[in-house]
Amino acid sequence: MRLSVPKTATQQNSLLQHWPSAFLFGVVFAASLFGIWSRPVGFLASVWPANALMLVVLLRLPNARHWSGWTAGAAAFMAADLLTGAELLKAAILNAANLVSVGAAYLVLARQPTEMIRLRKPVSMLYVVLAATIGGGAAGILGGIANIWIFQGKLLSGFVFWWITEVVNYVAILPIFLSAPSFRKLWRLLGSRAWFIRRDDLLPALAVALSCGVALLVGGPGAIAFPILALLWCGLVYPVFLTAILTLSCSLLALTFLSSGYLSGYTTGFDNFAVISIRLGTCVIAIAPIMLAIVMRNHNELLARLRYISTHDSLTGIGNRAAFLDNAGRMLSEAPHPSAVMMIDVDHFKAINDTHGHASGDEVLREIARRIRACLRSTDQFGRMGGEEFAVFLGRCQPSTAQEIAERIRASVAMRPVVIRGEIPVPVTVSVGLSFSDEACGRCLDTLLIKADSALYAGKERGRNRVEIAG
Ligand SMILES: Nc1nc2c(ncn2[C@@H]2O[C@H](COP(=O)(O)OP(=O)(O)OP(=O)(O)O)[C@@H](O)[C@H]2O)c(=O)[nH]1
Known part of the structure; x- marks a missing residue:
């Protein structure tokens, strides 16, 4: 056999x-x-x-x-x-x-x-x-x-x-x-x-x-x-x-x-x-x-x-300033109310750069962009306005919801440190300025951005790591 x-x-x-x-x-x-x-x-x-x-x-x-x-x-x-x-x-x-x-x-x-x-x-x-x-x-x-x-x-x-x-x-x-x-x-x-x-x-x-x-x-x-x-x-x-x-x-x-x-x-x-x-x-x-x-x-x-x-930020991969202004401006003119704008700035970012180097600062910016994106809907506009400053446009969004999203963003950044070079934890926070569209501002994105920016700097003065609403 x-x-x-x-x-x-x-x-x-x-x-x-x-x-x-x-x-x-x-x-x-x-x-x-x-x-x-x-x-x-x-x-x-x-x-x-x-x-x-x-x-x-x-x-x-x-x-x-x-x-x-x-x-x-x-x-x-x-x-x-x-x-x-x-x-x-x-x-x-x-x-x-x-x-x-x-x-x-x-x-x-x-x-x-x-x-x-x-x-x-x-x-x-x-x-x-x-x-x-x-x-x-x-x-x-x-x-x-x-x-x-x-x-x-x-x-x-x-x-x-x-x-x-x-x-x-x-x-x-x-x-x-x-x-x-x-x-x-x-x-x-x-x-x-x-x-x-x-x-x-x-x-x-x-x-x-x-x-x-x-x-x-x-x-x-x-x-x-x-x-x-x-x-x-x-x-x-x-x-x-x-x-x-x-x-x-x-x-x-x-x-x-x-x-x-x-x-x-x-x-x-x-x-x-x-x-x-x-x-x-x-x-x-x-x-x-x-x-x-x-x-x-x-x-x-x-x-x-x-x-x-021409429409993306090369560091973080999110929209750049021009694309953000284009898309948010178009969405605002199509449906002005209710909508909201956020300006988000990393707190004491210069210190992170000075302590860990520019490349590590870049790593922190990429991770913060990822955390913010994860808090948003796919229809929301998100862009890097320059340096360590980001902007968000929430179309068809009630002020109370916008406030919740802003708070979620702040908390998700502050919740855990960003780990750089695979081993060093760096605590990070952001300050957020929030403005809402109303009849007075009409379809003007610039006005909403200026208001959100003023609120952001008010937040910085009041101690950072907070959401400030434009008056
Ligand atoms: N790593 C890195 N740093 C950047 C980039 N763009 C701007 N910066 C740095 O970001 C820092 C911003 O510092 P400041 O404007 O003084 O603000 P800050 O230190 O965050 O302080 P506050 O905003 O007052 O909390 C500067 O040191 C810039 O050089 C970038 O693309 N990558």
């Missing part, structure tokens, strides 16, 4: 290490079957996603960059061909061209930093085009030779066909999978409902569908350029990933109808100049909207960053 021996941790680890290669095999095998299934009888496939997908897996899963990954890819190419009835020698030559293509494109992209590979820079698309051109060229040399041998064609037409087809496939497919969010991020996104699409967001996608419909109706070589305007609109509005998906859909449509001679209006052979020209046109269609989407994403991220910097 044989006993089954449990796998050791090392054995399990080495099995886990090879899952990217198994995944790569599955992806390349399925994509090759799709390419074989979609190609016209007796010709090479014009839609061949397997090379681009193998390249993506190698770039995005570092564990697949191993001899086992390359072996899995080669085995998958061969398995798909042999299972669908190809001759061994023919399959070996064509798949050698596929592997050479992936290898050459890999050498270009694998040297780039992650942000370039994940299409976070506008020039990333140029690297994708460069990798596609070099990968396609490498495949073209073997493909040209294969064209003479297998299809009794010419070297040049074989080279051009392979090269163009590879370039178009790489350029259309790589951006989707290079920009795709990771599984973990996608899961989080679905859970957060951030993906929820508003009706207006659908317009660019509808424009793409409409322009593709018109292209099919009108036909002719120029029809492949019909969706470009709608795709550029997508680039302006959608994330890179979504723009790349829509661009690929248009390219697939153009290539599929091109294979059947529909868009070109020609039924002559595949080395026809018009067909080559249309393939290149399809490639350009794929590049421009994605580049635009990358530029727009960077632009929007930069704007969001600048907006954050």
Whole structure:
């Protein structure tokens, strides 16, 4: 009787290490079957996603960059061909061209930093085009030779066909999978409902569908350029990933109808100049909207960053003076009564700085801001007015409630010392000046702030660590 021996941790680890290669095999095998299934009888496939997908897996899963990954890819190419009835020698030559293509494109992209590979820079698309051109060229040399041998064609037409087809496939497919969010991020996104699409967001996608419909109706070589305007609109509005998906859909449509001679209006052979020209046109269609989407994403991220910097205090992370005045002023003008303003000042803060140093003073300010924030509702406005002075605006708040909140703030700061440098307890207190809106002050935030400030300094004079109400 044989006993089954449990796998050791090392054995399990080495099995886990090879899952990217198994995944790569599955992806390349399925994509090759799709390419074989979609190609016209007796010709090479014009839609061949397997090379681009193998390249993506190698770039995005570092564990697949191993001899086992390359072996899995080669085995998958061969398995798909042999299972669908190809001759061994023919399959070996064509798949050698596929592997050479992936290898050459890999050498270009694998040297780039992650942000370039994940299409976070506008020039990333140029690297994708460069990798596609070099990968396609490498495949073209073997493909040209294969064209003479297998299809009794010419070297040049074989080279051009392979090269163009590879370039178009790489350029259309790589951006989707290079920009795709990771599984973990996608899961989080679905859970957060951030993906929820508003009706207006659908317009660019509808424009793409409409322009593709018109292209099919009108036909002719120029029809492949019909969706470009709608795709550029997508680039302006959608994330890179979504723009790349829509661009690929248009390219697939153009290539599929091109294979059947529909868009070109020609039924002559595949080395026809018009067909080559249309393939290149399809490639350009794929590049421009994605580049635009990358530029727009960077632009929007930069704007969001600048907006954050211009409205937040860099030390405490709460709103700065300008943002506080803006938001509180708007809330006051929308609903003036009842509302309240607090000015809060740390007591004897200079002594803390002098005793423990400026950096420790900063730590104290951060902790005090945290304690005050914890006492407020999410709708209340809270900002650092400068130095050790903070302000709070309580909209739609009765004076009695405002007074309770002010007292809560004072107590929560004074309740326990702030621990600086992880070990030194520093007792801290704040003084609070409180003013309420009334008919006389109307919608004027300045008046409320001045009143609260006067109350604050009255509180300081009366001994600090207290809430003083403006008279
Ligand atoms: N660590 C640190 N200190 C700051 C910052 N901004 C202002 N200060 C210091 O805060 C101190 C404020 O001191 P004062 O205005 O004399 O007030 P105080 O010592 O708190 O005394 P009272 O307000 O009268 O209770 C000064 O020493 C400033 O240098 C900052 O961002 N970080």
